[in-house]
Amino acid sequence: MGSFSIWHWLIVLVIVALIFGTKKLRNIGEDLGGAVKGFKKGMNEAKDESQPSVTQQVQDSSTIDVQAKEKSDA
Known part of the structure; x- marks a missing residue:
């Protein structure tokens, strides 16, 4: 009674492929992959909104400084 x-896994895979068909399994895989990507993107966006990182703050301030210099030179 081990693993x-x-x-055994190859036989199960063949049976599942025969029952559902490869096209249906591919569609399920694509849908699952899209859901995981969407979940990760949502988690990253929520994390970014709740706590801006130091690099974002530095980039934002340097962009403002460059724009201020360009306006004063003109």
Whole structure:
């Protein structure tokens, strides 16, 4: 009663492919991958909104400084 061998997993994979078909399995995989990407993007956006990083603050202030210099030179 140990773990299954590679042959057991191959047989299960073949049976699943026969039942659902490869196109349906590919579509399920794409949908699942899109959901995971969307979840990660949402988590990163929520993290960015709640606590701006130091690099963003430095980039924002340097952009403002450059724009101020360009206006004073003109």
